Amino acid sequence: MVLKLNLIAAACxxxxxxxxxxxxxxxxxxxxxxxxxxxxxxxxxxxxKNVVIMGRRTWESIPDKFKPLSNRMNFILxxxxxxxxxxxxxxxxxxLEQCLEKLKCPEFQDLYESVWxxxxxxxxxxxxxxxxxxRLYLTQIxxxxxxxxxxxxxxxxxxxxxxxxxxxxxxSENGINFIYKVxxxxxxxx
Ligand SMILES: NC(=O)c1ccc[n+]([C@@H]2O[C@H](COP(=O)([O-])OP(=O)(O)OC[C@H]3O[C@@H](n4cnc5c(N)ncnc54)[C@H](OP(=O)(O)O)[C@@H]3O)[C@@H](O)[C@H]2O)c1
Numbered sequence: 131m132v133l134k135l136n137l138i139a140a141a142c143x144x145x146x147x148x149x150x151x152x153x154x155x156x157x158x159x160x161x162x163x164x165x166x167x168x169x170x171x172x173x174x175x176x177x178x179k180n181v182v183i184m185g186r187r188t189w190e191s192i193p194d195k196f197k198p199l200s201n202r203m204n205f206i207l208x209x210x211x212x213x214x215x216x217x218x219x220x221x222x223x224x225x226l227e228q229c230l231e232k233l234k235c236p237e238f239q240d241l242y243e244s245v246w247x248x249x250x251x252x253x254x255x256x257x258x259x260x261x262x263x264x265r266l267y268l269t270q271i272x273x274x275x276x277x278x279x280x281x282x283x284x285x286x287x288x289x290x291x292x293x294x295x296x297x298x299x300x301x302s303e304n305g306i307n308f309i310y311k312v313x314x315x316x317x318x319x320x
Pocket of ligand 1: 139149152224253
């Protein structure tokens, strides 16, 4: 199986993604989209789940009642030893390399279907530099919010594609407009 990293993020006009370790906006439909995309399994005849990869601060930003993200294996990156013994289906890694090694293990490959990288900044950046970077699902919010965390520069060579699962056109909630964009890495080798 070829390891594909799918990134998923929401960014406002200045490419901000967070403020004070939370999201600067409250868009329920966008959050539902995130949950659907990262949880959906194509082969329902198996017990496989998807993997979500995140940095330690993104893990901490998830409210306790939603931790770990349900029906997904939660992979957390941190240089420190995290206390995760109270959680099931949660793994921590000291580097992205270690995390990718786990995903490439033949025994582990039977347990998951797709891999979603859910932030934050450095995790997105490192993953876009990886040979395994496949797609970026970016919700572009058509408004500016004050942010302290930003999406890294999107490589110039990515191509915009259509994915039938992604709603097209301008979406709207609470008077905020946003569009779902899908980018693909043309250098990804199947
Ligand atoms: N809008 C969106 O789509 C979106 C998505 C995700 C997050 N966010 C927002 O973004 C903010 C959090 O993102 P962030 O960029 O500040 O932090 P983050 O990437 O979630 O976490 C940073 C931490 O992750 C660990 N880490 C990152 N890369 C690593 C690597 N290669 N190897 C080992 N450890 C690594 C380090 O933890 P240690 O310090 O423990 O070593 C680092 O300090 C919050 O505001 C959150 O709400 C928004």
